[in-house]
Amino acid sequence: MIFRQLFDPTSCTYTYLLGDGGQAVLIDPVFELVPRDLALLEELDLRLVATLDTHVHADHVTGAWRLHERCGSRIALSAAAAADTALVGQLLSHGDHIGFGSRTLSVRATPGHTGGCLTYVLDDQRMAFTGDSLLIRGCGRTDFQQGSPQQLFSSVREQILTLPDDCLLYPAHDYRGITVSSVAEERRFNPRLGGDADVGDFAGYMNNLHLPHPKLMDVAVPANLRCGKPDGDAPTPETPAWAPLTLRFSGIWEIEPMSLLEHAAKVQIVDVREAPEFVDSIGHIAGARLVPLSELSSRLNELDQSRPVVAVCRSGVRSAQASALLAKSGFSQVANLAGGMLKWRSESLPVVCDGERS
Template sequence: MIFRQLFDPVSSTYTYLLGDSGEALLIDSVYEQVPRDLALLEELGLRLFATLDTHVHADHVTGAWRLRQRCGSDIALAAVVEADGPTRLLRHGERIDFGTRHLTVRATPGHTNGCLTYVLDDQSMAFTGDSLLIRGCGRTDFQQGSPEQLFASVREQILSLPDNCLLYPAHDYRGITVTSVAEERRFNPRLGGDVDIGDFTGYMNNLNLPHPKLMAVAVPANLRCGKPEGGPDPAETPDWAPLTLRFSGVWEIEPMALLEHGAAFQIVDVREAPEFIDRLGHLPGARLVPLSQLMSRIDELDRERPVVAVCRSGVRSAQASVLLSKAGFGKVANLAGGMLRWKIEGLPVASDSV
């Protein structure tokens, strides 16, 4: 069997690829990482049979719909969610075949009402979503979550697996990649050891966490299995630079890619003049056109050359990218993470005046 653990650094999401006899499954795909996943499938000679989501995510948009457009793959999700778009509705105890192997579906509600855990046929590994994280678990305060349900789900459906069963979560924010049933039974501070349901519910009911930043976008999108409302066709990937399509419809370029290819582009910094020469500096060769002046100065730009928009964090430049595209510029991208990311990565900056 082929197994790969993939990572999205923006949402700290793990995506899992399982393949056997030419067929593959992807668990918890990420919309922006679909080109990566397609490339890997092609290199490994695998046909994507289905995408599985462990639950309706609140911190990223699934790549399920986008992958189906390219591969014809099934979209599998818990039936209880009542989402728009799945081609296979999953319930507890069902079996998902790929090649000569299969996963068994275990319903593990509590983080959300539609959480599922996928267990490999020989119980050597399980994919727990957010129901059980490494030394932690998912929150229980939205999407019909319930600490009582989660406690029962983890104890009865996950920690009941063999001690040596490896557990792979949907997220880890510290870079830890895997744990085991024995480890979590012993060391999980929320659900292991002598913790009882009273301890757990008391802890979970007093977390007082803010909602995920992307929740208002991600949950509705994931209830459509990642299908965008309008925006560009994801199949039409630009060939003028290595770009990533964000769910918002904005194409982004990574800092290193811009450093390598930037000589061919018009780099437009849309911050205000004082920011252009502040401690972050600006990209060598960048032209300062504040966002507030962009439309009135648009004729200063060459419509035939690609444009990369830049700002402090990538937010204003994303808006600039949208405006430029609507104005008829065919090759536009946003610098991912803006000058903050550029500076963190130690790439060259200029600080000369406008």
């Protein structure tokens, strides 16, 4: 089985990818990071069959609808969440199962943070994805979205902490950079729900937190009841339109050699090799500007920020670094030539060597 834990630094949200037999599910995807998730799916050769939200989030917008539009994946969410049933492809209840390849996740209802919280447990009970019901040494708040401290205490104690001691617990959020816990750890060390705490202790603690509401709550909750579908004419971020590009999981946009040849007239081609390489036997692309990577930071003013830039090197490694540097420097239309000049030559595309075109 393939497992990846992904992170959104803006909302401190963890997204989880599980794959088997060429199929995958994503748990708690984030709207803005859908391109990242699509890139990973492509690189791992996985077909997304479903997105699973642990609850209707109040601090970020789900990527479920956006992924459905791109992949045809079904949207799965708690039946108790009261989301738009025209958009939810699978309304989930306690005891349901979601399959991917030869593996399954079982659904456990764990309300209390919100009325529609779910925990997803892997078939061998070695992993569980707890959303905000149980965080690492903590838990989600209980003061809005039909929350209830009594209900949350019961959910965690009966549905999560009854799993095997070595079951790994993966939450929807962590604000300290901690990635995973276990049932045994949380049963013993969770200061709110572990040890000898009873429901009175827990309710007394939760009812006196007095936390401010999440900053994005008024935006996120309505959007998530629509499964992340933009309201009305709200724009959806899309792939750059100036050329056919592929986003790699590294965060770098790439352009294939033939596509660059077709769009060469409207882009700035920046070759970041050293001067001797520019005229060696591999050659360079006609019209390319030589700006060695070691000089790029000091020569940015030679490039037009309003026009797309394609970085080129021998293999695509140095130019990937150049692409990242350009993006950080304010260039909004940047791509790396996939495979560099080696791939360009392997496809028998024209080059210039020592001033002569071949």
